[in-house]
Amino acid sequence: MPDAVVIGAGPNGLVAANLLADEGWSVEVLEEQAEPGGAVRHDNGVDPDFTNDLFSSFYPLAAASPVLAGLHLERHGLQWSHAPRVLAHPLSDGRCAVLGRDLDDTAASLDVFADGDGDSWRELHRIWERLRPDLLEALFTPFPPVRSGAKLALRLRTAGGLRMARSMVLPVRRLGEEEFRGEGGRLLLAGNALHADLAPEAAGSGGFGWLMSMLGQTYGFPVPVGGSGALIGALVRRLQERGGVVRCGQRVSNVVVREGRAVAVRTAGGDTVSARRAVLADVSAPTLYGELVDSADLPPQVLDDLRRFQWDFATFKVDWALDGAVPWQAPEAALAGTVHLADGVDELTRFAAQVAMGQVPDRPFALFGQMTTSDPTRSPEGTESAWAYTHVPHRIKGDAGDDGLTGSWDAKEQELMADRVERQVERFAPGFRSLIRSRRVLAPPTLQSMDANLYGGAINGGTTALHQQLFFRPVPGTGRPETPVKNLFLASASAHPGGGVHGAPGSNAARAALRKNLPSGLTRAQRLLARRDRAGRHTPETGG
Template sequence: MPDAVVIGAGPNGLVAANLLADAGWTVEVLEEQEEPGGAVRSDRGVHADYVSDLCSSFYPLAAASPVLARLDLFEQGLVWSHAPRVLAHPLTDGRCAVLDRSPGDTAAALETFGAGDGVAWQGLCGIWDRIGPDLLRALFTPFPPVRATARLAARLRAAGGLRLARQLLLPVRRLGDEEFHGEAGRLLLAGNALHADLGPETAGSGGFGWLMSMLAQAYGFPVPAGGAQQLTWALVRRLQRRGGVLRCGERVVGIVVRAGRAVAVRTAIGETVPARRAVLADVSVPALYGRLIDPRELPGRLLADLRRFQWDFATFKVDWALGGPVPWAAEAAATAGTVHLADGMDELTRFAAQIAMGQVPDRPFALFGQMTTADPTRSPPGTESAWAYTHVPHRVRGDAAERGTITGAWDPGEQETMADRVEAQVERFAPGFRGRIKARRILAPPTLEAMDANLHGGAVNGGTTAVHQQLFFRPLPGLGRPETPVEGLYLASAGAHPGGGVHGAPGANAARAALRRAPGSLLARSRRALGRGAPLHAGTWP
């Protein structure tokens, strides 16, 4: 009987399993798919000579994560690779906003768009220098992060206090208007905000866009040399060398609860896998509370709150094997690993508004990845392994394109139509792009979900990044920590604080909670002595 069973071998599940194994626990990880990784996988499915990342590709949060740093994954063969430049946002008139690892170079480029914009960018970097380390500590520790928050509060007071807090809560359009005269700085912030589901007019999108921009400045947007799967294999090798067991092709269909405590899981083939101390679930919030646990074990208020859970945007992705480099009209875009494609702030707003109205965008904002530019091992010399993803509504009410025919059924015809639309967007900024395509692969929302059940409809963040579902509201009001109403059961997925991105914090938080509260631990003995050993029930639900 293992001490712990971890459901799901995504990065958070593997991080949790590693930390438990480090503490001397025996651990079994059960993964539904035939290979581990969740949204951190790669293959040669587009073309035999090209490595393509299936879902995620660039990992600034992984590079910044103290959780992953402490695992020393370089000892397991993980090597980070960087493109010459981090990020570019070309415009159809040939100009290009560029984010470089050097703040001075970024500032100098922004200055060509508007007098004083370089100084404004340096000012935003100065805020990061003052509060960035404490902000990251607060993000990567369990909620409420008391010590990190106290340090951060002191830093905030020194950096301007309420004015800075206001600045970070602004919609990114307003933040850009207040800080910059030209368009480049505004676009860098707004494009980074749309890495999540935060449109230019959304409260808090300014802070998120600033955070992603500063991570890009400080850590770059690195990629694992050889493909995203190398990050996963490093976690797997580390776990196995510590005695952990990984079982793929094992779908968990239920969690066994006795006397209010999780004691085992059931698999699709009828096997019951017991857990002596804890069950950790690297699964989506609706899957955990809506499918894996008998609703009779949960407070009624939780089930009511679950109906209000909000996913982030659905995702549509296209992978390409290109016979040559992308023919960007703006030459600076050729050296960036990540390229944002929208012709100005108004086009970003239009895109977000169409999704809000349930329409498939006619000119989709696309995040474009040049993987060989970032890692030369991804394809033969002189070629490019590339991808682009955009967002679409979960419930399609219409197609914004003139004579549009996409209904959201995502049958083969609709997938091809949408892929052509994404390619047309790339062509606006890189005339002749289609002539470089040797092969392509389409990953529509249902395809992404089939590859990883946590990616519901292609939602990649585990739930919206909007402020109403963050901090103590994430994933539901009163559930800001990895503990659940079922004793011995912990949420270890991106649905938990601090949310999406590959950084391992939800898995680490769940593992630490399990170690603190396991039978025999000091905390568990103290709780029993105080008469607090019983699980939460509806009457005590926050």
Template sequence: MVDAVVIGSGPNGLVAANVLADAGWGVEVLEAESAPGGAVRSDEEVHPGYVNDLFSSFYPLAAASPVLARLDLGREGLRWTHAPRVLAHPLLDGRCAVLDRDRAVTAAGLDGFAPGDGQSWLDLCHIWDRLGSEVLAALFSPFPPIRSAAVLAARLRGAGGLRLARSLILPVRRLGEEEFAGDGGRLLLAGNALHADLAPEAAGSGGYGWLMSMLGQFYGFPVPVGGAGALTAALVRRLRGRGGSVRCGQRVTEVVVQGGRAVGVRTATREAIPVRRAVLADVSAPALYGELVAPEHLPSRVLDDLRRFQWDFATFKTDWALDGPIPWSCPDAATAGTVHLADGVDELTRFAAQIARGLIPDRPFLLVGQMTTTDATRSPLGTESAWAYTHVPHRVKADAGPDRLSGTWDTREREAMADRVEQQVERYAPGFRDRIRARRVLTPPQLQEADANLRDGAINGGTAALHQQLVFRPLPGTGRPETPVKGLYLASASAHPGGGVHGAPGANAARAAIRATRGTGAALTAAQRLLARRGRSGETSSV
């Protein structure tokens, strides 16, 4: 018997398990897939010698996260590396907005779009100088972040007060128009806002775009040397070094509840695993409340609110093994790890509006990752391991393009959409398609099949819109990792503060579990003893 079971070995699950192990708990992580990592995995399946990240690649939130810093994963062999430039947003007219880790370089480039825009960028950086540490402390703390929020409020008054607060809740289009005369700064903010599912006209998208832009400015968009899987491997090594275990190929099908308390879990093979103290679920809120916990153990309001849960955009991704670097028309794009492709803020608005209408975009906004440019270990010298992803509707009504895509994502639709993605890259990099040695296409259903938390490839654990953040995340009146079932904690990106690889939902859940059991001892309940006996004997009846 273990103190805790963690369901899922994504970064949040592994962070939760490590925090519990540091507190002296016996922890077992159960993972449904054949390998750990969730959406932090890499492989060489596109082409031999090329390392491609299956899902996430760049980790500004990991670089900024005090949660991961406390785990000191460098001692487990994890190394980070950066591209020469953080991010580029080229335009078809040859101009290019560039985010460099040197703020003066970023500012000088923006002055090329409109004189004075460089100083406007520096002004945004000065706000981060004053508020950034407390913004991160509030972001990564359990909700409500009382201490950090108080400090942040005091500093906010000194940094502009209500005027600044107003700016941060603006739509990113409006924020860009107020702060910059030219397109460059506007593109950096709006493109970064669309790392989540926040259209340029969405309330709060300005604050999110500013946050991601400042993370890139101050921390960069680093990647683990050798592939995203190196981050997972470091977390697993650290956990095992502290006595924890990770078992793959173990799909949990039920959280066993007795007397209003989680007393264990049951797997697809009918193995019953009792716990002394807690179950932590690194799964989506719909999976936890709609599948793993029987409805009779949940308040009716939770089930009703679950119907209103909103996923973030679905995702379509293409990985490439390239014979050479991407031949960008704009040379500055060749030095950036991440490249955004949309010909202006208006095209970003057009893209987001098509998704809102249920249309597959005809000119998809692309996030392109140049992995060998960022980490030379990813492919042979002179080549490039690269990817691009875009967003599509969960429920497709029609195709805005010429291919009559319907969202079945069969072979024809998969290949047609991949061609559309490549044609979009070709607009900015003529000759790109001639350099493709091999490609892998991941449709929304394939992304979900590879990681059940990614519903149709939704990468944020639920929308980042204001109506599903803070006290509304994942459901109204929650905002914390505790659930209506005692001893059961939500430890995934569906919990505050949401998506991104930073470990905060996992750490928050682990600390909540530790606080709840402090001083109570580890005595077994009758239900836990019964579950343990049935697990050993192979009985399958419910407790």
């Protein structure tokens, strides 16, 4: 009987398992798919000579995460690679806003749009540098972040706290208008806000756009060398060195609850796996509370709140093997790992409005990834492994374009939508389609079939909007990994702080499980001795 059973071998589940194993717990991870990784996997399915990431690709939050830094995954084979520039947002007139890891590069790019906008960017970065240590600590810990929150409050006081708080809840359109005279800085902020499901007019989109932009400025948007699954490989190797077990092809059908306490899980194959101390679930909140735990074991209020749970946008993705470099009209885009494709902030607003109205956008905002530019191992020299994704409604009421898409996502609709995405790329890179050697289409139902957490192609475990963040995530009054069932912990992106590959939900769940299993009445010194005793049951890592 393991001390803990972890449901799901995505990055959060594997982080949780590693942290428990570090404390001497025996851990068993059960994964539904045939391989670990969740939404962090790669393959050669587009072309045998090309490596394409199936889901996520760029990892600024991983680079900034103290959780992942503490695991020292570089000792287990993980290597990071960067494109020459972090991000580009070209316009159809040939201008291009560029985010680089060098502050001077970014500032110079924005000064082309309006003299002085480079200094405005430097000021936003100065505030970020002042707040960054405590902000990141607060971001990656359970809510409310008591110690880091207190330190952050002190820093905010010296940084003009109320003014900064106002800026963070502004819509990104308004923040861009207040900070920049030209369009360049506004594009960088707004495009980054739409990495989540936040329209340019949504409250809080300014803060999210600023956070993502500053993460890129400081840490870049790195990629694992060899493919996104290299990150998972390092996590699995680290866990196995500590005695942890990962079993794939094992779908958990329900959590066994006795006298209000999680004691085991049952698999679809009929096996029961008991857990001596805890069950940690790297699954979505609707799956945990709506499928795995019997409704009789949950308070009625949780079930009522769950009806109001909101998913983030559905996702439609296309992968390509290209016979040459993308022929960008704006040459600056050729050096960027990530390229945002929308002809201005107004087009971003138009796109988001169409999705909100239940329409398939006619000019889909696309996030475009140049993976060989970011990591030369991804395809043969002179070629490019690329992808783009866009968002569509979960419930489609109509098509803003001329193809009559209904959301059935049958083979014909998938091809029509992929063509539409390619036409959007052609607007900024004439001749792009002539370079396509092969392509793969991943429609919302396909994404969900490959990872059940990606419900309808939602990639963030629930909306990033303010009404489902902090102590509202996943339902009001939570913000922490504990659940109404004793010894059961939510360890997925549905928990605070949400989506992105950073490991915080898994870390928070593991630490909550450890706290719940400490003997009561111990002094602080006794608790430290107990921890050292548990840690002594595995071989610690060596090295600096």
